Amino acid sequence: MxxxxxxxxxxxxxxxxxxxxxxxxxxxxxxxxxxxxxxxxxxxxxxxxxxxxxxxxxxxxxxxxxxxxxxxxxxxxxxxxxxxxxxxxxxxxxxxxxxxxxxxxxxxxxxxxxxxxxxxxxxxxxxxxxxxGGPDPLAARVTAALAAGATVAEVADRAGLDPRALYRRARHLFGYGPKTLARILRLQRALALVRAGAPLAGAAARAGYADQAHLTRDARDLAGVPPTVLLGR
Known part of the structure; x- marks a missing residue:
């Protein structure tokens, strides 16, 4: 439906x-x-x-x-x-x-x-x-960099902003700071990899988690359930 x-x-x-x-x-x-x-x-x-x-x-x-x-x-x-x-x-x-x-x-x-x-x-x-005149172009740059695994410090440096300025801009654009956005995008990336056929452990590593247990903890924190429940397994 x-x-x-x-x-x-x-x-x-x-x-x-x-x-x-x-x-x-x-x-x-x-x-x-x-x-x-x-x-x-x-x-x-x-x-x-x-x-x-x-x-x-x-x-x-x-x-x-x-x-x-x-x-x-x-x-x-x-x-x-x-x-x-x-x-x-x-x-x-x-x-x-x-x-x-x-x-x-x-x-x-x-x-x-x-x-x-x-x-x-x-x-x-x-x-x-x-x-x-369209959305703030900083939004797409920050989102793409964090989704690709860049650190917050790297994103701030590329944007020509100090970390505090990036945090303020991120709250305006995304509703929360870049660290929170990075966690959310990382979980989405891991789930997408599993749905595309990757095993959980492999998806966790490719998405930037320390291990599968790290992915499970993050899923429980952000989604309230482990990734196996999110994926219907």
Missing amino acids: YRERPARIGGAVLWTATTPAGAGPTRVLPDGCVDLLWSSRAGLLVAGPDRWAFLSRSEPGERWVGLRLPPGTGPAVLGVPAVELRDRRVPLAALWGDRSAAALAARIDEDLVGDVAARVLVGVAASRLREV
Whole structure:
């Protein structure tokens, strides 16, 4: 019942989901992203960047359309620092005001596949990015470097920033400091390697963990369960 596809915003992903009858909570792993959401029950929402897994609970038959913005892009679209949204799910009206959010919601038809909602979410995000000249280019550079395994000191040096300045910029862009973002990206990288066929120990080493036990501890800390549970094993 869950599908995703690339959006026409660099690095963004459109996803749709319908909650089946009898479904339990969905464990949403931290990924450094901010999501602009439409729910058939709750309307327009924003999901801020999480530091640990969020258990999402939906009503049976509830339909969701989400635009997952890449790390660091949320502040440019929403107009607020990511740290103000950290670990939160808030109505879009709380950020843009009742009138603006209501006008946006009025453009969304409750169609069965969510195509209208998807077009509206992508359209408004693209428009706001054009207005501000796009996301801060530092976000993509920091994310790519940390995802490739660079240390925070190396990232700061490449960006021409001292560590404290990088920390302040990271909180604005990602909702937390670069060390937290690096941990989140490392866990995502390890899980992706296992899903692609790598054994857990090999994935842990390639992702930058000291060993498989280190990966397991990090997964329990960030996701609340060991990687075997996350991977359905």
